Amino acid sequence: MTIREMCETFDVTPRTLRFYESKELLFPVREGQKRLFTRRDRARLKLILRGKRFGFSLEEIRQLLELYDIGDQQETQLRETLKAGQAHLRDLQNQRDELDEAISDLNDQIALVNNLIAGFDKKRA
Amino acid sequence: MTIREMCETFDVTPRTLRFYESKELLFPVREGQKRLFTRRDRARLKLILRGKRFGFSLEEIRQLLELYDIGDQQETQLRETLKAGQAHLRDLQNQRDELDEAISDLNDQIALVNNLIAGFDKKRA
DNA sequence: GGCGAAGTTGACGTGCACGTAAGCTAAGAC
DNA sequence: GTCTTAGCTTACGTGCACGTCAACTTCGCC
Structure with missing residues (x-):
C-alpha cells in the first residue's frame, strides 16, 4: 500500500506517517526509495490512532504496540x-x-x- | 479558596490556574491582589479537567462551559x-x-x- | 523592623505532534 | 526528451498547554 493510499484510508497526512516511522511506530518496507505499508503497518496504525484518541502519547503507544506484536x-x-x-x-x-x-x-x-x-x-x- | 488549596484539591499547579484564568475559563475574585476561587470556579475546573481527559481543547471546553453557566x-x-x-x-x-x-x-x-x-x-x- | 512564606505579574522556555517549504529523484505520459 | 506527478530528505516553523525564572508586593511572626 502506497503512502497516498494509507493517507486516504486512515485520513492522515504523509507527514504523519513519516513521522510515525521516524518514531518507530511503523515499519514500511522500501521499494526503491518509496515506502510500502504492509498489513502489519495498517493494524498498527489503527491502534495508534485509537491510542491517540484516548489520550496516550506516541511513546506510550509504542510500548503498548509491543503487546500486539509478540514474536522475538x-x-x-x-x-x-x-x-x-x-x-x-x-x-x-x-x-x-x-x-x-x-x-x-x-x-x-x-x-x-x-x-x-x-x-x-x-x-x- | 486560595490558589494553594485549589491546587491540592485538584492536583494542578498555580501556573495552570492562572493560565485558565487568562483564557477566561475561571473567574476567581480578588481579595487585595490575591485570587479567591469560588464554588463556581471549582465546578468549572472539574468540568475543565474532565474535558481535557477526553481530548477537548481548552477553547472547546470554554464553549461547552457556557452550557453549564446559563444566565445572561x-x-x-x-x-x-x-x-x-x-x-x-x-x-x-x-x-x-x-x-x-x-x-x-x-x-x-x-x-x-x-x-x-x-x-x-x-x-x- | 527585618524576614521568610505565599502570592503576584511579565516574559521567555519547553515538549509534543505534527505543518510547511526547499530542493532532489524516479516514473510514466505525451 | 521533457514535463508533470508522486515521493523523498532535511530542516525550520507552529499551536497548544503549560514550566520556569526573575523581580516585585503583602502579610504574619519573632
Whole structure:
C-alpha cells in the first residue's frame, strides 16, 4: 500500500506517517526509495490512532504496540509488556467510568437547557 | 479558596490556574491582589479537567462551559450553546463505543499473552 | 523592623505532534 | 526528451498547554 493510499484510508497526512516511522511506530518496507505499508503497518496504525484518541502519547503507544506484536521478545520483556498492557487496560476502564458520568451529566444539562428554550417557545405562542 | 488549596484539591499547579484564568475559563475574585476561587470556579475546573481527559481543547471546553453557566445568555446564543453541547454529547457517545471496542480488544490480547507466559511456566515445571 | 512564606505579574522556555517549504529523484505520459 | 506527478530528505516553523525564572508586593511572626 502506497503512502497516498494509507493517507486516504486512515485520513492522515504523509507527514504523519513519516513521522510515525521516524518514531518507530511503523515499519514500511522500501521499494526503491518509496515506502510500502504492509498489513502489519495498517493494524498498527489503527491502534495508534485509537491510542491517540484516548489520550496516550506516541511513546506510550509504542510500548503498548509491543503487546500486539509478540514474536522475538524475551520472556522477561514479555512480562513487562504484559504489565504495561494491564495498566493501560485499567486506565481505559477508569476512562469508561468517567465517560459514563460525563455523558450522564451532559445529558441532564442539555435537557435542562432544552426545557428553558421550550419555555421561550411557549411564551411566544 | 486560595490558589494553594485549589491546587491540592485538584492536583494542578498555580501556573495552570492562572493560565485558565487568562483564557477566561475561571473567574476567581480578588481579595487585595490575591485570587479567591469560588464554588463556581471549582465546578468549572472539574468540568475543565474532565474535558481535557477526553481530548477537548481548552477553547472547546470554554464553549461547552457556557452550557453549564446559563444566565445572561440571549435566546439565540442559548440555542447555539445547546447545539454545541449536543455535538459534544455525540462525540462522547462515539468515544464510548470506540472505548468499549478498545477495552475488549486489549482484554483479548492480554489473555493471549497470558496464555503464552503460562506456557513458559508449564515448560519449566 | 527585618524576614521568610505565599502570592503576584511579565516574559521567555519547553515538549509534543505534527505543518510547511526547499530542493532532489524516479516514473510514466505525451 | 521533457514535463508533470508522486515521493523523498532535511530542516525550520507552529499551536497548544503549560514550566520556569526573575523581580516585585503583602502579610504574619519573632
